[in-house]
Every structure is written in structure tokens, then in C-alpha cells.
Amino acid sequence: MAQALTHSDPHIGDRPRPAKNYLNATTGIWSWMSTVDHKRIGVMYLVAVLSAFFVGGMFALLIRLTLLTPSHKLFGKVLIDADAYNRVFTLHGAIMVFLFIIPSIPGSLANFVLPLMLGAKDVAFPRLNLASFYLWCGGAALAVTSMIFGAVDTGWTFYTPYSTTTQNAVGLMTMAVFTLGFSSIFTGLNFIATTHKLRAPGMGWFDMPLFVWGTYATAIIQVLATPVLGITMVLLALERAFNIGIFDPKIGGDPVLFQHFFWFYSHPAVYIMIVPGMAIISEIIPTFSRKTIFGYRAIAYSSVALALLGFLVWGHHMFVAGQSELATVIFSALTFLVAIPSGVKLFNWLATMYKGNISLETPMCYAISFLLLFAIGGLTGIFLGALSTDVHLTDTYFVVAHFHYVMMGGTVIAFIGGVHYWWPKITGRMYNEKWGRIACALVFIGFNMTFLTQFFLGSKGMPRRYYNYLDQYQPLHAFSTFGSWVLGLGLFIVAAYLLASLRKPMDAPDNPWGGTTMEWLTSSPPIEHNFEEQPVLEHEPYDYRPKVKKHA
Amino acid sequence: MEWFRSLMLPPQGSAFAAEVDALYMFLFWLSAVLFLGIAFAAIYFAIRYKYVPGRVTPHITHNTTLEIVWSVLPLLLCVVIFFWGLEGWMKYSVAPGESMEIQVTAKKWIWTFEYPDGSRTANDIHVPVGKPVKFIMTSEDVLHDFFVPDMRVKHDIVPGRYTEVWFTPTVLGPHHFTCAEYCGKGHSDMMGKLTVDNEADFKKWLETGGDDWKNYPPEVWGQMQREQKGCATCHSIDGTRGQGPSWKGIYGKMETMSDGKSYLVDDAYLQESMMQPNAKIVKGFEAIMPSFQGLLHPQDIRGLIAYIKTLK
Amino acid sequence: MSEHTHNPKAEAALYLKTLIALLILTGITVGASYIHFGSGAANVVVALTIATIKATLVALIFMHLLHDKPVNGLIAAAGFVFLGLFLMFTLIDFDSRQDYQPRNMPAVVAPPTSTAPAPAAEHK
């Protein structure tokens, strides 16, 4: 029996909703805690990373509030002192990176959707998947403990020798990061094995949805880069405990070597962040343009190219850090190479919209926001990759603005778009469309107010990680702080209507958007084993040509 | 376009600055064009191809020519940008042989500079206009970074090594420099003034420390020295204990030393505390205060003493 | 499972031969370490080359990569290739740093009073 999936026919599979789905198949806390169902683990991850986002976001608002005026006063009282400020931005950065953005899309959405898209019943190693989630929890617990024991004031980059000499709970935080690293490795390992071996009968590599390609490329980085982060953290902890003499110059170590270790992971890690975001966009755009994706192979290859090229450019964080001139020049040259696959993707998405049949539902609004914000973030990366301009811009708010455009404006926007896109599938409920669009607009405006400003601050010479600043920067800082309130308001509205949608009865059709990938074939929410019958793929993905209805 | 550049970037204080700004502005306009193109396309398509129920979309899978064009064109642009950046970088990284060399020692959270003739300053540099100056920098504790926005130069300072940075100042007057590598609590206070003088003023400044002080009453000058010379990082004036004792109310009081003896805090004691801080260590503190011999000129010491007297 | 189709006897013989080869190579590398090949670097190259041959034997035969599905070999190779990249770029930096100081920082840092050590000598 052939099933035609077109938007005019959104209630496809409108069979009676199965009484038992993955949410209510078993009940009780324990049935969740001990579950090996990728969908439940995905949901638990979603709750976990969004809580981390919330905490990180509160720290962010505190940063902005502190910088509202050069005196840091609010109603006549100094909000936080310099030491506290340093801890706050460190926690903000570390939480956002290690607890939120790296596990965000792979842990939650990919965990939920990837097996469904492949027509599989689960990921390759379900127990490892659960272990990965618990490692995340362990890492989070360690991070919280470190906050209680005086927090960490090193910046999320843990540069030595500051981090080896500061009197703080750095040891605990390094262990937290180490643990989170292994959580991420296990997720990636699982996805690679799943993609290789659990594709539905008939599904070749180039029949996979692009979301799977993106997740797969991400998993390569997770597996190959993260172990080095692990060993870096171990070395840092040992340096603090025993003075082993590798990073601290007082005892013969080399601080620049630490930076090599750190960025060997952390540059590829920025592609762990963005590639899954791009993967989501590659799903949303064809679905809401009701048109096949333009340049399927180019997009698939560019995901992998980003993953591999991402390993060759880490030295661009160290142009003025004391690495050799030769290394600096090589790294700068290689840095430009990553612009090409990113551009290819951007242009392909635009070409997909050309002559489409575009409806601006909330996920598509986020996708378009992504296109604009990522373009700005990526293009400002070029300013930083070019040698002479980076000398002036490095370690200023220009860098802060650059990475918020790619991380918040890129990944997080795509993530929120993805949450909306798959919300009906995950929860079985439709959210309020009107509020969805309003919130999206607020987020977009607030975000640009907050961070566009910071490009100007940085170009004018405002260094990052500054508690006190010269009066001349005050107006821009204040504007940025106002922006963060608009942004915060937008996100709170998102949280509010999404949570509100959970209270009404299940009303989502199986395929509300007319998607063409396999997750839309099963019921919303899916049954425990994903599909009633093993789906088999017969056509390429994103085929929006009208179907001739056959008779079964 | 000059007004536009100065809207975005700090004043140009060196020849190198113009170099950086040229690339910056090129990248700015390139990005603006690309961004507007992308934004226009996205929004135009969203409006032009607005959803109509039942409309069938064409099945366009790819277009090889188009894809090659938008891979190769950016690549070519990138090659240009790379070499442009490289050109500036070469100038930045190789100092001319005849530069004046200033030794920089960074430390939490104070800068000290030493001139070829041996005179030393803290958080305050004067340089002659039109002559290349090279800073040879090292750190005593953690990473710092010497950043002079107006000159568009910046370089990390690594403990255990010497790194350098240079520029040729072209614009007379005050500029500021600041620390751009995170170094702890006082990171954002680690800044100072760079003054570009003409040859004569520079010579005079080297000998006497300038005569700026004549414009201020001694206690005001002393207060300014506290900020400039970095006393403020360790000494509070409101009675709170910092790395060193607070200055509040110390004048005229009997201070107990770590060896148990007591001394009256008078002018001589204060002067000794600045020149040979380790001669007498105040009880309960460590001997971490650096000597300011050669850093404080007589008028500065007078000013500081006058200022401390006012702190009742 | 399908990858092992040949007979167990031949396989056992192959394993034994591999073990013998590995032991002989161990002997050679220990022996070579007592000979001086001109420069220290030459000795490193010899020792690491032999180690790499041994490692390849273990990977191909004991770990079955020779007859296994190619994807497993690819994964193993990727591990080493990316490690190689890490090593290579870091080495490029270390090798070409001009003021790279092989000694450690003086144990006692000079107080700012004493004239800072004159670095001019180390800078061309």
C-alpha cells in the first residue's frame, strides 16, 4: 500500500489513535528511570538540557544586568563584585557549552527522531544510551557541587596557568567536564553504529534524511575529538594536584600547549553545536516549502566536510597567544576552507525555497531566523579568521557577539525550531500557533538588540570578560541589556505556551506538517516499538511530487 | 566613508591601524552585501511563494553550474581575504630593527614599563611620535595581554617567555591600553594611559616624569597616583582589608610590624614603605608589595603622602 | 559468521607465525636500541618504525582487520589519522617558535625592583 504524503492531506494515517503509546505504555517513575526506549531517553534529555539552558540563561541575564551601568548598581546597591562576576560568566559559558548546547540536539531531538527516520526500533545500543544520559546527570551534579564549593572563575576555556593556580573548585569542574565528555562520546558512538546498521530495508546512504546525515557527521566529531578533551581535563586536574609540569610555566610547563589541547577539542566542538542545527534546518525548509531539497548530496557532503575540516583550524583561537607565526598563518589559511561548505548549505536552503509553496508556521519562522542570524555569525567569523583584523578583534566583544550569533542565533534558534517541529510527534499536542509566531519575533528582535550591539562594542575596543568598563561604552552596554530582556521575555513565552499545550488532550495528527520522512508515518506520539509494521523505503526523501494513488 | 569608519572603529593611532581598518571595512561591506542578498532572497521567496493550498511545486533536485559557482566564488574571495590579512600580519609581526625597546612586565594587576635608559613607570607610557616602539613583554604570574585599541595591536603575555609587539604612533595625545587576556579579579582594572609626545616633550618626560603635577594640588595628584601606579589594587581607602593594609587613618598611628616592633606612621615611614616596602612588614600581611624605587618621582611621593594624610 | 570462512587450522598457524614475527621484531628493536645510528632522531625513527610494523601486525591479524568489514578498518584508521593531525599541527607550532625556551622559568621570579632579565639577547 502506498501512502501519499502531501500537505493537502495532513491527516495521513488518521487511523484511530493507538491506546498505548511510548508515554503511557508503562507507568511510574522507575519505568522512566530504567527505560532503554530511545524516545523516553530523548524526552528526559530534552527536559534536562532545557533546564540547563534555563540556568545558563539566568546567569546570562545576571551578566547583562551587571553590565547595565559601569557602577554595577541597581537601586543603589552594587549587584555583584568582580570575583562574583568572573564566576558568573564562567558558569554561564561552561553550563551553556557543556551541559546545554553540546548534548542539546543530539541528546534530545536526534535521540528521539533518528531511529524513527531510519525506520528502526531503537538505537544500536539502548543501554549505552541510558548510560549516556546518566553520565550527563553525573556531570551536572558535579558541576552543581563545584558551584557550591566556591564555583570556578577561570572562564570556560580553563586557560593555564590561571586555572592551575586559582583557589577554586576547578578540580570538580574538570571532572564534570570529563564526565560530560564521555556522555557525549557514547551518544555519538551510538548514532554512528545506528546509522550504519539499522537503516530500514531499501534505505541507502543517499536515501537518508539530511537530519541523519548531519547527526552522523556530528557523531564523528563527538567520537574523535571528545577523548582529547577528557585527557586535557585529567592533565589539568593532575597539574593542580601534583604539579606534573606540563602546563604551568613555573614548573617547566607550557601554557600554549594547554591551548592546543583545549582547542583541538573545542574548535571541532563548535561544529558539534552547529551541524545538528543545520540538520534541523534541512528538514524544516523543504517541509514548509513543500518542495524537494535543493542539492541533497551537496548538503550531505558539506556536513561531513565541516566535520572533517573542523579538525584542521583550531589554531585560529591562538593567533596572538604565542604560537609560532608559521602555525598561525597555516591555521588562518585553513580556517577559510570551512566557509565554503557553510555557504553551500546556506545557498542550497535558499534555492529550496525558490518556487516553493511556503507557509510561515512557527518552525519555518525559526528556520528563516536561522538563515539570517547564522549568516551574520558566520560572516563575522571571517573577520576573525583573517589575520590582521583578528589581532584587533580577538578577546573583545566582537568575538562574544560572533559566537552568540552562531551558537544562540544559529544552534539554539534551530533547536527551538526543531522542538516546535517535532513537538506534535513527541507529545501528541499542537501548541498555540499565534503565540508561537509572536514569541519567535520577540526572540529575533531581542537577540539582535543584545548582540548586534556587541559587534560595535568589540570593534571599538571593549575587551571581553570585563567587569569594569570605560564610560564611553555605557550606552551600547545598556542597549544590549535591554535587548536581553526582550529576548528573555520571548523565551519565557515559548516555555509558557509549550507547557500549556501539555494540559489539553492530545490533538496532534500523525503528520501535521506534511513531512515526508519516516517519523511522520507512525502515530503521534509513537507507539513503544515505533512502527506497527517495518517501513520500507522506496523513494528518495523530500519527494513532493504528487503521488498516483495505488490501491492496496 | 571616513565618518562611517570612525563610527565603528576607534581612532587610528598608527600606520598599522589604517591597514587593519581597510580590511575591516572591506569585510564589512562584503558581509553587508552577502547578508542583504541572503536576507532579501529569504524574505522575497517567503512572500512571493506564499502558501496556496494544493499548489504543486517543481521538482528541482540540483543545478550543477549554480552549485559550482557558489562554491568557487566564495573560495576565490576567501583567498583574497586570506592574503590581505596575511599582508597586514607580516607588518604586525616583524618590528623594524631601529625600534625603541620598552620592557613590559605584567603582573596581577599592574603594568610596569622600563625604558632603555632605566627609568620605570607603572600603568603609564609615553612614546615619541613617528618612531617605532617595540614592547618586549613577560609576565610574572598568569597570562595577560597588551592591547592598544588605537594602534590596533594586541599580543598575549606568557609567563616564562618573552613576546613582543610593536607600532609606530602617529597621533599626538592620550590613548589607552588595557589587558585583554583574562587574568582574574582585577582583569578589567588592568589598564593604563599611553601618551604620544613630540620628541622634546618625550625627552623631558623621561627626565622628570613630566610636569603635569603642577596643575594639581598635591593631595589630588596623590590620589591620581594611587589609581595610576596601581596602589589601588592592594590598598583601599575605606578601611577594608585588601592585599595590603587600608590607608584609612594610618597617618599618625602606631603600626605594629611582624617582628613585634611598632613605629609611628609619619612622612619618613611612608616614604620608606614605598621605596623599600620589605624593610618593615606590617603585622598580618605578606611581603608582596613591590618596591616603587624609580617608579615614583619626588612629586609623586609628596602627593601620595599628602593624600594619605587626608584619609581620616 | 561470514568473515571467517577459512579453516581453523590454517588460522591457528597464521596466529602462531604472527606471534613469532612479533617476538623477533621485539628482539630487533631492543638490539637496535644499543646501536647508535648517528643521531638521536635516527634512533627514534628506527624504534617507532618497528613499533608501527608490530602494531600493524596486531591490528591486521590479531584484530582481524585484514578480513573484517572495511568500515571497522576505517574507524581504526580514523583514530590514528586524527591523532596524527593533532601531533602534526602541535609540532609545527613547537618547531617553528623562535623564542621557545627549552628551560623552565626561573624558580624565583624576579621582583620588579631588580632589573628585568635582559631578553634582548634572545631576540635577534
Added chain:
Amino acid sequence: MSTSTVDLQHDPHGEHPDDPHHQHHFTTMEQQFDTSKIGMWLFLATEVLLFGGLFVGFGMMQARFPEEFKEAHEHLQRPLGALNTVVLLFSSWTMVMGVLSARTNQRKKLVIYLMITILCACIFLGVKYFEYSHKIEEGLLPGHYYTHHGDKIPNTHGYATFFSFYFMMTGLHGIHILVGIGLLWWIAVRGNRGEFNSSYYTPVDLVGLYWHLVDLIWIYLFPLYYLIS
């Protein structure tokens, strides 16, 4: 995209529909085996990079302190290193023979080979214990625990750095050996119960891969620490 369905009950490839080891989300046992193997190899790749970080650190510090490293390395005893190399290589062989035995349904042989492997691992650790205690006596310890006297170059941290790396790398390797002993014991017990046969021996195979990797890392540690001067 259109889809059709396959009736799982009559899956033509389901060779072992009733095998107790068959997990529900795999269609065939072969698929399950291949998947486990990919997973294991990926894990081994992460191990390579984890150890690799230490190798890179060692290399860079060796470049920084060439003399000290050369002198410090004289404290390691070549014969002991060589002995351990031979022991580990031999254990690798017994391991691969164990896997072969499992695959050819030779239960007794499997257990014997595994026991010899475990024995070798213990000998290895015994030798290491001997070496470690020797180092500890002489004060050849990492970082600020380094108390050895009589080094040629005064006032340098290079010696302590050498021993930091020595203990970190052999220590991490030793931990892997310990874990390996546990794993070997576990499959020996299961093998003894007759759980493995030619159609299901995945755990033996995977533990084998792990054990060979531990060997492979030693193959590099040995020349780097004991031979190169």
C-alpha cells in the same frame, strides 16, 4: 516517498529468531554482531585518542627537556620492559587463540587460553609492581613528589616531568590491564558455562579486541620509554 511493509514474522534473514541473545531491535543476529563490532571499534578509536593526548604531551615535553628526559630514562630497566613486552605479546596470542576456540566450539580450550591470558596479565602487573616500588624508593616520582638526588642538570623540573608522564601513561595502561583482567575473568566464567558457540561469541570477540588494543599501546610505550635515548 511511498512505503510498503515487510512482515517481520517471516523475515527470510532471521536465522536465529529464538536465540536468547537476540535483542528485539535487530532483525538478524548477524546485524547485531556487526553492530556490536562497529561500536567496539569506535570505542577503541576513542581510546587511541585518549592515550594519544598523553603521547602528544610527552612528545612536546621531550622537545622541551631533551637532556633531562634522556637522563631520566636511564632509570628505567630495559630488560624488565622487554620482558613485559614479550609477556603481553604472548598474551595477545593466547587471546586470539581463545577467540578462535570459542568460534570453533572448543569450550575447554577457550577457558584454558583465557586463563593463560589472565596469568600473563598478572605477570605483567607483577613486574610493573616491582618497577614502581623501585622508583618510589628512589624518589623518582611525579611532580612535587620528586625527591631524587644527583641529577646532572640542576634547578630543572624536567626530571619530575618525565616521571609524571611515565606514571600517567603506564598507570593508565595498568588500569586498562586491570579492567582487562576483570573482563577476561567474566568471559572465562561465561565460557565455562558453555554460553559461547560458533553462532554466538560476540563478547569473546570484543574483549579480544580490547585486549589487543592494550597490547598495541604497550607496543608504543615500550620503545618510547625504555629504548629511545
